[in-house]
Amino acid sequence: METMQHVFDSAELWHLLPELVLAAGAFALLLFDLFFDSKQKGITHWLSMALLLVVAVLVFTGAGGQPAHLGPPPVLNGMFIRDGVADLAKGFICLVSALGFIYALPYLKERGIYKGEVPVLMLFATLGMMVLVSSANLIMVYVGLEMLALSSYALVAVNRDSPVATEAGMKYFVLGALASGLLLYGMSLVYGATGTLDLEAVLEASISTQDYLMLMTGAAFMVAGVAFKLGAAPFHMWLPDVYQGAPTPVAQFIGAAPKLAAFVMAYRLLSALAPYSEIWGTMVAALAGLSLIVGNLMALRQSNLKRLLAYSTVSHIGFLLMGVAVGNAQGDAASMFYAVTYALTSLASFGFIILMSRKGFEADEIADYRGLGKRNPWMAFLVLCVVASLAGLPPFIGFFAKVAVITAAVNEGLLWLAIVGIVCAVIGMFYYLRILKAMYLEAPEEGVTALANPRDCALMRTSFAVNALLLLGVVVVMNPLIDWCYELFFIP
Template identity: 60%
Template structure:
């Protein structure tokens, strides 16, 4: 009995969420041609409905799990968990983006479409079953992200950030692609499961190890790990804040999914070598991210360097290895995505036309002006610092345990020390809100109600999820259950 050349409709059902998302993006792209600027709320609302619908499809299990295209696309519990969070943060980024970009006349019809295609790229990335699919998802995400960062064409800082992002992103893609080509040359296959099986009999081990080094370097850049973090502060500062919010949350979780697929699913037998590389990257990221963040006065740059340190914590679980370590890293990735959305959301909520709340000094005396907003920002900063009982505390605890479980005691100790150092610059934001005098005239409250309510739910959710974090952790453990 021969295998059919073309898959049937039933064979493609695991792809149903991605197909729905991409088809909806094309429909919205055409619809935008017939919608003027005053009615662009229509395409914005339809985009949010589409994201919510695809999220429901994944959560309800529509299409089922399985593999497509001879194992090139894999839909399993890990993919579903990551996709649900990616879709959630993509939707939140659009909610934050609407009032901010509309106030500055920066909301063309391409924004929601680019977000949808970038989200599709992230979904493909976490379901990659081959080197080709991983690179396809990565480039779809990257190209859309470049365009979003360059949204404000009249701002020199934004244009400079986009150029740096494109040049350095292309360099990283080249490193990753070169590593993939070496691994293909050593194993003779592009499928990750076949690579995993072929490594034991690979004739040229030096070629294989060289490919793994380039692979790890490319992954480190996409995650924003030191010393491959040089693009992060400039891009975060130069991009419009809602775009920074978008590229800081979902893509990091997608990059974790890519790292797991390529390293554990592909070159898993070489784990002793690549886990050592990840441990080194984690140590450098923890030190550089926390130390340099202390010197920052721009809040977006501070959060960028704090991202480097958070990636260091995420790498603790990957370096620790095993189902426990991977589950801890996934839990950290989910927690950080939610915290990152809230942290940049605070800047969006407090910003107005002609005033960007990007400097730490802009938060001086916030408690005197708006105790409620100050309390919400306190929740966000406390969670990022890892203060119990907020969500960030349990995330840090999980990856530190994973590092200890992987016999990386030195790295766990370094993580604890860097967590204490990192608490300083988060507490500095809290200090200026509650103990410094207000500077300048008070800005009028935001006219709309939706954005403050969303930010309130987002910030208080970090406390609520910190009190009831076990279901999320159980979800992550299930993703790596044998």
């Protein structure tokens, strides 16, 4: 019996290989950083980035997985799942997070706020996201979520000498704790109604439960908690202050990959309540519509790019939730595609702010980009690619992502939500076009020369250029990604 137990445990460890490599690497780098002086701190940073790329390769190559026809392997007594959805999400989470490392080091070092703990915190946040997307148990969901949240709180307030960053970190912590409380309370009600914490068992028990009211109340609290983590209206109040107050690379980090992780969390939790999809689907549809309206209307008033991107995020979460509200495989696949493309677009949108900023000049106002089209046509073109993808203009990848979720909504009969999405997409073009107008049609202010050339960092410039050009929606990238997402959710 002991031998069998040993073999069983070894097999489970194999399925956890990507997470174990990342966790071991993070702890090792935390220890090694103690032996580096201030001039060698960058070593920890680049090793952390390399570690994420290694983990991404492990995930994408299926290391630790098993053949698809055998189904997802049971891990940790069914608390952890290693399926195609998890692998796709984890692979892109690691890839996007690793690319974010390229922007972080020069920015933070230039301002004297870089610390060896920063890359380690980013690694633990990424580990939390990986645990989150593979959770098949309510306890595991909470563990992954808190690992991500606690690391993010510390990252937002990493600039301890900045009152704005400290305030943003405190707001994020307080409101994040409230959201975690809502989610945890909802989970406790679901447990009370079904008698189990395993999501698969919750699905089976929800069909015959007698505590219908308790179950639906728990579902409502869980939806509210997920909406906060995503940044959906009316639970978006933390987003603008955090994006504006946090160092731009930190805002870039929490604005990209965590949204993908939060979507998969929503998919896991709501799939466990599939028999009541009409009820929670109505709640999610209402959140989607409200997010689309609030996000776009509030973004119209913004002149600060980081606040504009925050409200833009709210509107994009509206599109993401539109697919979730559909409540079928087509909607889930469309939302997965949207989440992946938005993570890449968000990475680039903060990337050009970092690339154009200098110490004492953040380049986070729309007015800062006046005349960029004449002074640096190549950089202006790359920014145009990013902005056009955010706006959903063809042939950029953001357009195809919006079409996917709107089509899913129409096919399921959510015509009103699709119309709201189309109207709000048109409204969104106005504030995105303000950026393009400033670049190509307005003259720069006198004395503003910092934007004549981007930051002198070849790796950062190359990374941003590749990221921006990928958003052109090239068939070689887009079609395989769409097919991959739809195959995961068993779309013929």
